[in-house]
Amino acid sequence: MSGKVKKRTLINDIASHLQVSIATVSLVLNGKAKQSRISDAVAQRVLAYVEEVGYKPNQLAKSLRTGKTHVIGLVVEDISNPFFATVAWLIEKQAFERGYRIIYCSTDNNTEKTKELISMFRERHVDGYIIVPSEGIEEDVEAILREQTPTVLFDRYLPGLPTNHIVVDGAEGTYAATQHLLEQGFANIAFVTTDSAQTQMEERLRGYARALEEHQLPQTVKRVEVTKDSDKLLADILAFIDKNRACDAIIFSTNYLSIYGLEAIAKLGLRIPTDLAVVSYDDHDLFRLYTPAITVIAQPVESIAKNVIDILLEELKHRADKPAPPMQHVVLTPTLVVRQSSVRSREEVAT
Amino acid sequence: MSGKVKKRTLINDIASHLQVSIATVSLVLNGKAKQSRISDAVAQRVLAYVEEVGYKPNQLAKSLRTGKTHVIGLVVEDISNPFFATVAWLIEKQAFERGYRIIYCSTDNNTEKTKELISMFRERHVDGYIIVPSEGIEEDVEAILREQTPTVLFDRYLPGLPTNHIVVDGAEGTYAATQHLLEQGFANIAFVTTDSAQTQMEERLRGYARALEEHQLPQTVKRVEVTKDSDKLLADILAFIDKNRACDAIIFSTNYLSIYGLEAIAKLGLRIPTDLAVVSYDDHDLFRLYTPAITVIAQPVESIAKNVIDILLEELKHRADKPAPPMQHVVLTPTLVVRQSSVRSREEVAT
DNA sequence: GATAACGGCTAAATGGTTTTAGGTGTCCTA
DNA sequence: TAGGACACCTAAAACCATTTAGCCGTTATC
Numbered sequence: 001m002s003g004k005v006k007k008r009t010l011i012n013d014i015a016s017h018l019q020v021s022i023a024t025v026s027l028v029l030n031g032k033a034k035q036s037r038i039s040d041a042v043a044q045r046v047l048a049y050v051e052e053v054g055y056k057p058n059q060l061a062k063s064l065r066t067g068k069t070h071v072i073g074l075v076v077e078d079i080s081n082p083f084f085a086t087v088a089w090l091i092e093k094q095a096f097e098r099g100y101r102i103i104y105c106s107t108d109n110n111t112e113k114t115k116e117l118i119s120m121f122r123e124r125h126v127d128g129y130i131i132v133p134s135e136g137i138e139e140d141v142e143a144i145l146r147e148q149t150p151t152v153l154f155d156r157y158l159p160g161l162p163t164n165h166i167v168v169d170g171a172e173g174t175y176a177a178t179q180h181l182l183e184q185g186f187a188n189i190a191f192v193t194t195d196s197a198q199t200q201m202e203e204r205l206r207g208y209a210r211a212l213e214e215h216q217l218p219q220t221v222k223r224v225e226v227t228k229d230s231d232k233l234l235a236d237i238l239a240f241i242d243k244n245r246a247c248d249a250i251i252f253s254t255n256y257l258s259i260y261g262l263e264a265i266a267k268l269g270l271r272i273p274t275d276l277a278v279v280s281y282d283d284h285d286l287f288r289l290y291t292p293a294i295t296v297i298a299q300p301v302e303s304i305a306k307n308v309i310d311i312l313l314e315e316l317k318h319r320a321d322k323p324a325p326p327m328q329h330v331v332l333t334p335t336l337v338v339r340q341s342s343v344r345s346r347e348e349v350a351t
Numbered sequence: 352m353s354g355k356v357k358k359r360t361l362i363n364d365i366a367s368h369l370q371v372s373i374a375t376v377s378l379v380l381n382g383k384a385k386q387s388r389i390s391d392a393v394a395q396r397v398l399a400y401v402e403e404v405g406y407k408p409n410q411l412a413k414s415l416r417t418g419k420t421h422v423i424g425l426v427v428e429d430i431s432n433p434f435f436a437t438v439a440w441l442i443e444k445q446a447f448e449r450g451y452r453i454i455y456c457s458t459d460n461n462t463e464k465t466k467e468l469i470s471m472f473r474e475r476h477v478d479g480y481i482i483v484p485s486e487g488i489e490e491d492v493e494a495i496l497r498e499q500t501p502t503v504l505f506d507r508y509l510p511g512l513p514t515n516h517i518v519v520d521g522a523e524g525t526y527a528a529t530q531h532l533l534e535q536g537f538a539n540i541a542f543v544t545t546d547s548a549q550t551q552m553e554e555r556l557r558g559y560a561r562a563l564e565e566h567q568l569p570q571t572v573k574r575v576e577v578t579k580d581s582d583k584l585l586a587d588i589l590a591f592i593d594k595n596r597a598c599d600a601i602i603f604s605t606n607y608l609s610i611y612g613l614e615a616i617a618k619l620g621l622r623i624p625t626d627l628a629v630v631s632y633d634d635h636d637l638f639r640l641y642t643p644a645i646t647v648i649a650q651p652v653e654s655i656a657k658n659v660i661d662i663l664l665e666e667l668k669h670r671a672d673k674p675a676p677p678m679q680h681v682v683l684t685p686t687l688v689v690r691q692s693s694v695r696s697r698e699e700v701a702t
Numbered sequence: 703g704a705t706a707a708c709g710g711c712t713a714a715a716t717g718g719t720t721t722t723a724g725g726t727g728t729c730c731t732a
Numbered sequence: 733t734a735g736g737a738c739a740c741c742t743a744a745a746a747c748c749a750t751t752t753a754g755c756c757g758t759t760a761t762c
Contacts, residue, residue: 059475060414064719105452286635412750414749729737
């Protein structure tokens with residue numbers, strides 16, 4: 001009836017009830033009974049009673065003492081972007097199975113926010129970091145490296161910093177896409193990307209440029225300013241497309257640009273691919289189901305997630321071992337998924 | 352050159368360097384200098400030195416001592432679902448500004464996983480919970496309520512448990528959608544939902560049923576088994592649509608069902624809305640941009656997030672005050688966004 | 703002149719665990 | 733019978749902060 005809060009059970013309570021020391025309880029609970037020569041009889045009693053009262057050690061105290069939190073900090077650009085959401089979900093699943101918990105945060109590509117998030121993770125002593133780095137956070141990443149905390153970057157990396165990272169060969173993807181468009185007979189291909197200097201964006205641009213150079217064709221590149229103002233983004237892209245009616249194909253360097261692009265194309269009343277062929281970097285339900293279905297450069301999300309978590313867990317295991325764990329740089333290959341939006345043949349609804 | 356790890360600065364280091372006690376440092380850092388009558392001179396010296404060396408208190412130790420972590424545990428069904436991703440993102444943003452950090456996890460509607468996650472949050476002493484409850488977790492939620500930890504449920508609730516919750520009047524949404532379809536002249540409307548007994552799903556079904564009852568029309572309801580096997584889901588929905596060719600309209604009770612639905616409809620070669628009108632519960636980029644654009648029952652995501660976080664922060668503020676903080680049950684109203692997929696008129700591309 | 707009030711600070715308890723360096727008692731061996 | 737070996741357990745330090753009670757010297761009060 002009263003508002004009395006039932007006190008949590010402590011290791012102390014267990015120990016005094018069983019008339020043993022707290023050390024004994026702790027050792028048993030941490031599976032060190034054998035090596036500390038706790039008799040099976042005592043170990044059993046402890047286990048039984050702990051089970052009975054449902055005692056769970058206070059993780060804060062535990063972490064304070066051991067320095068391990070079994071938590072991994074995951075810093076992505078935007079958790080509501082399906083690419084990151086999917087990778088995050090896969091990483092979380094894998095980590096969970098191996099006893100690690102993930103705490104996510106979104107940076108919105110904002111340098112200040114990213115710094116704050118990393119700082120927060122540091123204060124909370126996460127055991128490892130998975131970071132999609134935004135620009136200008138070299139110092140912060142250096143700081144965590146100096147502390148020897150296992151870290152893996154993905155999607156892009158910070159040139160000059162010796163980190164593990166998993167990236168996708170974006171140039172390969174856009175090169176293949178451009179080649180494909182050329183083969184289909186499109187000759188005036190535009191490329192829409194962001195104004196950011198992040199490595200992955202530069203790579204994607206490079207693949208497109210290389211393909212066109214090889215064919216000695218002119219390049220039409222638009223770098224739109226990334227902003228939270230979606231109206232402005234849409235307007236920018238729309239204006240670009242409108243001004244470049246000579247273009248017969250367009251490649252968007254990332255999923256959200258493509259989404260605005262499709263909206264702009266629809267608003268302009270252009271038809272895909274008759275008036276304008278489209279290829280998007282990143283896959284998305286929308287692209288798969290759009291009419292016509294949009295050709296995409298799909299990133300190997302499962303593989304990204306698997307590599308990230310494997311490398312991180314490996315490092316976590318071999319902590320405090322050899323002085324210099326070898327850095328791993330993994331480059332995965334994207335897949336061009338050809339759909340109707342980029343083929344010249346008549347669009348027929350396939351079975 | 353050596354692997355020597357630079358030791359973190361501790362409050363001790365600050366104190367001894369400044370020749371004051373650690374209590375002084377702590378008081379200054381926690382803004383209690385005035386009330387503890389620390390002289391401005393000392394306070395300034397402390398602040399200056401702390402700034403200089405970049406000292407950050409160990410949050411684990413702090414939390415252990417104070418019992419506050421300033422972390423809120425957010426348990427959603429699936430972070431890669433745009434509805435949850437968006438709400439989570441909005442909640443995170445608000446919480447961040449007010450000094451709280453969010454840690455997310457996805458339950459996949461799996462009872463066991465949900466229990467584990469709640470247990471993990473308990474062990475880590477989160478200050479509050481935001482939960483999208485899956486079925487069968489009444490006990491676990493009861494346990495955290497008993498501990499007086501502020502908690503808010505959203506999207507659905509657990510009947511019988513006295514909790515704060517924010518829900519959307521799904522029945523209102525599906526009722527309006529059904530009415531709209533009837534007004535457009537569709538007379539044989541099907542409803543596709545999941546086999547789960549969660550409150551929000553039941554509500555949505557109820558709105559549809561009520562509308563048809565009022566018009567004394569027959570109901571065609573399909574409850575598909577929710578599964579991670581997307582092929583099976585697609586096949587189920589496809590089979591249902593195929594068997595019910597008499598239906599001229601269909602309402603899907605949640606976004607991912609609609610996505611499979613659209614895929615199935617395309618595979619069957621049916622045209623929207625000529626052969627089959629479509630309405631989806633939940634909005635999505637895909638629905639907005641699909642051809643034809645899909646009519647949706649949009650949930651007020653901003654409002655959901657705002658209510659959730661406001662109520663939670665309010666409770667966190669008034670902790671340990673009055674005995675019984677009044678439970679808040681907020682019911683928000685969804686909006687029917689009419690698009691071409693559910694109107695009988697000729698589809699024209701609007702400007 | 704004794705008492706109170708206050709300003710300015712600190713010692714020490716506290717939070718809940720892990721882990722190391724022994725302490726006891728029993729038995730075996732030379 | 734002294735010495736070691738061993739089995740079984742425990743006291744206490746450590747992790748790093750917050751916070752309470754109180755110390756000491758000065759000044760105001762009656």
